Amino acid sequence: MRERPKAPTISTRNLAVGYPGNVVLHDANITLPGGVISVILGGSGCGKSTLLRHILGLAVPSEGAILVDNADLFAMDEKQFYRHKKSMGVLFQDGALLGSLTLGENVSLPLLEHTDLDEATINTMVRLKLSLVGLEPFVDYYPNQLSGGMRKRAGLARALIMDPKVLLCDEPSAGLDPITAAEVDQLILDLHDAMGMTIVVVTHDLDSLFTIADHVVVLHGGAVLFEGGIEALRETDDMYIRQFLDRQPNTRKAPGWLV
């Protein structure tokens, strides 16, 4: 049997990310191990999605480096960067499907851009990936004719069409009902078992976290607060993480006139 190619490890070295005048994460040294499902966890505005944008190469870090199997992402030449992009699949928050194209056309875009496959083969591959996420009957639908969960699954089909070695998901369960969210989580687990990809999920959904995570990174206050396995996370004594995991609100003093 042919051995599956090893999925790459993504790591950061003294990384600082954010926008001019507003660095949201600094001095981050994170390792997202190859072939493992890693979850980046943190409250709103802690820099999770911004970190993901940097890993995707959509923004340049103000300091430090992002390494993909020890190759610096931002020191790659055009060809290397193109190869890196081809090896990555991304599920955006709302699927980010192009509204003017049908589901089938959306999923076929990466193949049309990067391969010279004929139309029949592309159609077969598109139907295969759509059936993987249970959307084959909707191949001719436009994104606005689908529900939020279906758009996410379609986004996943597009992310998988090039058989990526790395899958990055930005809040895959956000805005979904609990059953659909659980379906998306199960889909991520199935894909991981079937394809052995490096999967990075950005979320603040605790149910998702405990269902899919092997490795967890917690961001808070512009720094990496925790990095390790899911069991270590359960046992941590860190006050913020305990508050986060136990869903405890911050204590606020009510104004005098209210009391």
Next chain:
Amino acid sequence: MNELAVLSTLINDLMRCVFSLFRRRRAFYGWQDSNHMTAVGTDSIGIVSTIAACTGMILALQAAGQLEKIGALSYVANMVSVTIIKELGPLLTAIILTGRSGAAFCAELATMKISEEIDALHVIGIDPIRFLVWPKMLAMVVMLPILTLIADLVGIVAGGLFSAIFLGLTLKTYFEQCVNFLTVGDVFSGVIKAAGFGVSITVICCWQGLLARDGAADVGKRTTRAVVQSIFMIILLDFFITAINYMVL
């Protein structure tokens, strides 16, 4: 400053598209080209023709009111044809396309920017400028001059019919006057103007669309800005092109 950086990157990327115009492209880029040609060109013929016809008739009526006083009613044809071919044809067509297509370009790109569709294209490895903006530029630069020629024709014919029916001019006299007075250079300068307007409308509207950041309200704000800036730029360009034309010819 950041907005100007986006503008300069957009212009730079569009220049790259110009230089690679004859290079082999993936077939699916053709979807976008033909969709935009239809949306900008074919779908605008009705409104452009209607407005051009009304303008031709209004011009004939206004000119007749003045020229009748000095007994030069036959010069209505000159007045209508020169004003439409040199000025109002390209200008009105450009303003109609700014409202119709330019606003749509801006709103489309702004919505795509906010819903991360443009980021998704980047990640897939598709250049969003080539895939989204270049077909719009191509459609505007090709279709605006063609629509201008249609507007010229419809405006002059409508002015002629109006003059024949209500002002007592014969169609023969009207069209003879038009042909004798107009030159190919006049038509050509209008077409060149239209192409220039097409470039500026596309660049401004797409630039504003790409600047969108903060949700639905920003889409509206950017679209308004795109239309206002485009119309301002069209009038400014028109002034400069007309001035240069006047000095050269």
